[in-house]
Amino acid sequence: MSAPVSGGDRLSAVRAGMAADGIDALVLRPSPDFRFLGGRGDGFLVVTMDGAAETADPRPYLPPGVRRVGVDPEMRVRELFGLAVDAELVPAAQVLAPLRLRKEPYEVAMVERAALAADSVLACAPELSWFGATERAMATRLRVLALEAGCEEVLSVRVTAGPGTAAPGSAPSDRVINPGDALLVSLSARWDGYCAEVARVFAVAEPPEDYDAVYSVVVAARHAGMAAARPGVPAAAVAAAVAQAVDDSGYGRFAAPGAGRGVGLGSDEGPRLRADDDTPLEAGMVLCLEPAIYVPDLFGARVADIVACTESGPRPLTTAPSSLPVLER
Amino acid sequence: MSAPVSGGDRLSAVRAGMAADGIDALVLRPSPDFRFLGGRGDGFLVVTMDGAAETADPRPYLPPGVRRVGVDPEMRVRELFGLAVDAELVPAAQVLAPLRLRKEPYEVAMVERAALAADSVLACAPELSWFGATERAMATRLRVLALEAGCEEVLSVRVTAGPGTAAPGSAPSDRVINPGDALLVSLSARWDGYCAEVARVFAVAEPPEDYDAVYSVVVAARHAGMAAARPGVPAAAVAAAVAQAVDDSGYGRFAAPGAGRGVGLGSDEGPRLRADDDTPLEAGMVLCLEPAIYVPDLFGARVADIVACTESGPRPLTTAPSSLPVLER
Numbered sequence: 001m002s003a004p005v006s007g008g009d010r011l012s013a014v015r016a017g018m019a020a021d022g023i024d025a026l027v028l029r030p031s032p033d034f035r036f037l038g039g040r041g042d043g044f045l046v047v048t049m050d051g052a053a054e055t056a057d058p059r060p061y062l063p064p065g066v067r068r069v070g071v072d073p074e075m076r077v078r079e080l081f082g083l084a085v086d087a088e089l090v091p092a093a094q095v096l097a098p099l100r101l102r103k104e105p106y107e108v109a110m111v112e113r114a115a116l117a118a119d120s121v122l123a124c125a126p127e128l129s130w131f132g133a134t135e136r137a138m139a140t141r142l143r144v145l146a147l148e149a150g151c152e153e154v155l156s157v158r159v160t161a162g163p164g165t166a167a168p169g170s171a172p173s174d175r176v177i178n179p180g181d182a183l184l185v186s187l188s189a190r191w192d193g194y195c196a197e198v199a200r201v202f203a204v205a206e207p208p209e210d211y212d213a214v215y216s217v218v219v220a221a222r223h224a225g226m227a228a229a230r231p232g233v234p235a236a237a238v239a240a241a242v243a244q245a246v247d248d249s250g251y252g253r254f255a256a257p258g259a260g261r262g263v264g265l266g267s268d269e270g271p272r273l274r275a276d277d278d279t280p281l282e283a284g285m286v287l288c289l290e291p292a293i294y295v296p297d298l299f300g301a302r303v304a305d306i307v308a309c310t311e312s313g314p315r316p317l318t319t320a321p322s323s324l325p326v327l328e329r
Numbered sequence: 330m331s332a333p334v335s336g337g338d339r340l341s342a343v344r345a346g347m348a349a350d351g352i353d354a355l356v357l358r359p360s361p362d363f364r365f366l367g368g369r370g371d372g373f374l375v376v377t378m379d380g381a382a383e384t385a386d387p388r389p390y391l392p393p394g395v396r397r398v399g400v401d402p403e404m405r406v407r408e409l410f411g412l413a414v415d416a417e418l419v420p421a422a423q424v425l426a427p428l429r430l431r432k433e434p435y436e437v438a439m440v441e442r443a444a445l446a447a448d449s450v451l452a453c454a455p456e457l458s459w460f461g462a463t464e465r466a467m468a469t470r471l472r473v474l475a476l477e478a479g480c481e482e483v484l485s486v487r488v489t490a491g492p493g494t495a496a497p498g499s500a501p502s503d504r505v506i507n508p509g510d511a512l513l514v515s516l517s518a519r520w521d522g523y524c525a526e527v528a529r530v531f532a533v534a535e536p537p538e539d540y541d542a543v544y545s546v547v548v549a550a551r552h553a554g555m556a557a558a559r560p561g562v563p564a565a566a567v568a569a570a571v572a573q574a575v576d577d578s579g580y581g582r583f584a585a586p587g588a589g590r591g592v593g594l595g596s597d598e599g600p601r602l603r604a605d606d607d608t609p610l611e612a613g614m615v616l617c618l619e620p621a622i623y624v625p626d627l628f629g630a631r632v633a634d635i636v637a638c639t640e641s642g643p644r645p646l647t648t649a650p651s652s653l654p655v656l657e658r
Contacts, residue, residue: 073406074406074407075405076402077420078402080406089406140477143476144476144477147469147473
């Protein structure tokens with residue numbers, strides 16, 4: 001089992017990856033990869049086989065005759081045009097993504113801090129005035145609470161009420177939140193570089209019919225996925241455990257695809273908790289488990305929790321309540 | 330004098346620009362250009378000579394044999410790689426930037442709304458508790474106030490105190506704000522698509538020596554630049570008026586380069602208020618005027634205000650106070 005790539009070793013591990021892929025230089029911008037390699041400012045980070053520089057203008061740092069450059073996937077096209085380099089451009093992620101799979105202990109602690117901050121904001125939900133407010137207004141309220149809780153950046157806030165909860169990914173609208181609504185809330189935030197997402201489900205005053213049951217299935221699926229997240233098993237096994245739990249309940253045809261993904265410096269990184277990802281789980285990986293059931297035109301339920309893989313098994317960093325929380329007027 | 334490009338005419342004006350530049354397709358992402366052409370969602374907008382589509386996957390919409398594609402400068406490199414198109418890629422801005430110079434009346438009203446929101450937040454400054462707070466904490470406070478004021482997005486908040494005010498562009502730090510400090514505060518925000526930036530200068534309890542005088546020069550320079558912003562004169566003339574006012578005061582060698590830029594769907598667009606921009610000003614242009622003086626190791630003063638060019642002359646949308654505001658304990 002490989003050790004996570006720690007501070008001083010990162011550059012040498014990156015150069016080994018560059019050599020293997022025939023990449024002469026990496027050009028990174030403020031992004032998870034940039035931060036992973038110690039980038040601190042708002043310029044470019046250029047890594048070559050014999051140097052590394054943070055600079056406002058990467059061009060002088062590219063070796064003469066450079067043939068292949070790994071560029072930051074988060075770089076803007078205008079910055080790429082600004083490079084004006086005559087070389088093959090490939091995604092830097094092919095070198096960096098494998099090195100970022102396993103986290104050092106301090107990195108796990110940082111994700112945990114982000115997760116706890118996000119969770120603490122959602123834990124305030126019962127104290128807020130939801131009735132008659134719009135999704136958009138409540139999303140802004142949660143965004144403000146997250147900033148006040150000390151989050152460095154709020155990556156996304158989703159508030160969806162009523163039948164809209166069955167349409168995953170919809171942005172907060174001007175729909176008013178009413179008694180009897182299902183309510184889906186998620187918050188993705190960054191804390192000193194590291195990301196976490198937490199999603200919670202509520203009922204407003206009174207749950208819609210069958211919503212309690214669907215919530216229980218999602219929580220059971222989360223539990224099954226968490227239990228499966230052990231070193232040595234493939235990422236796909238976690239997805240399978242989640243899918244099995246939903247299938248067993250009879251809600252299988254309404255299950256969301258996949259069961260989550262890794263989190264760290266990026267809010268969406270490897271491994272993928274999907275049937276097609278056979279990456280073996282290792283101690284030091286941190287996952288966002290997010291089982292969901294979407295019943296068209298009725299409602300959806302999704303919880304997202306963070307779990308760290310350790311040698312001795314999964315360690316949950318957040319945990320959704322086991323029974324459906326009901327928001328009282 | 331050209332009319333601003335209005336809703337229905339935009340696509341035809343864009344196609345004329347594409348034809349002139351030999352561009353077969355534009356691929357845009359959520360960005361000012363995207364919004365200018367009516368993009369509403371979070372996918373791609375593809376414009377060809379005979380169609381326009383908003384889509385999650387632009388590839389099927391690219392004409393066969395496409396030779397030259399204008400790509401959104403705000404697009405991410407990972408999205409560009411995802412296109413996997415064998416064509417020459419050029420910045421879409423070469424077609425769109427000229428069309429976005431002049432605003433329609435409703436667009437001027439939207440920038441004004443953003444400017445008033447930003448200004449109203451900075452107008453709250455005297456009521457906040459600055460003494461002993463950090464730059465970072467106050468920046469967060471202002472960010473929250475801007476969201477609560479209804480801004481769709483806060484693009485940047487700068488709070489700098491003491492000698493750091495002489496280093497333009499520095500991010501808010503953990504430095505504590507003390508009596509006797511110069512204080513520079515700026516807020517850039519978006520309101521329903523349109524952007525504005527407002528910057529204000531304060532003294533904490535008591536101005537540093539000569540700070541009053543420097544503030545007066547910056548305000549006079551802002552006034553001179555505003556007065557110069559008339560249809561028919563080149564953008565460079567506004568920069569010249571600002572530079573002249575600072576030179577006349579004897580602070581010329583401490584003047585920041587340039588006097589500002591256009592604002593609209595982008596927070597930083599044409600024309601450039603610089604000596605090298607001879608774009609003629611036209612009614613419908615909206616400018617952010619931002620004269621500044623930075624005296625190394627001592628202090629800096631910068632105000633930013635928004636002005637609309639109209640047939641009958643400049644119309645200020647915001648106005649910094651004419652005398653230096655002093656924040657009392």
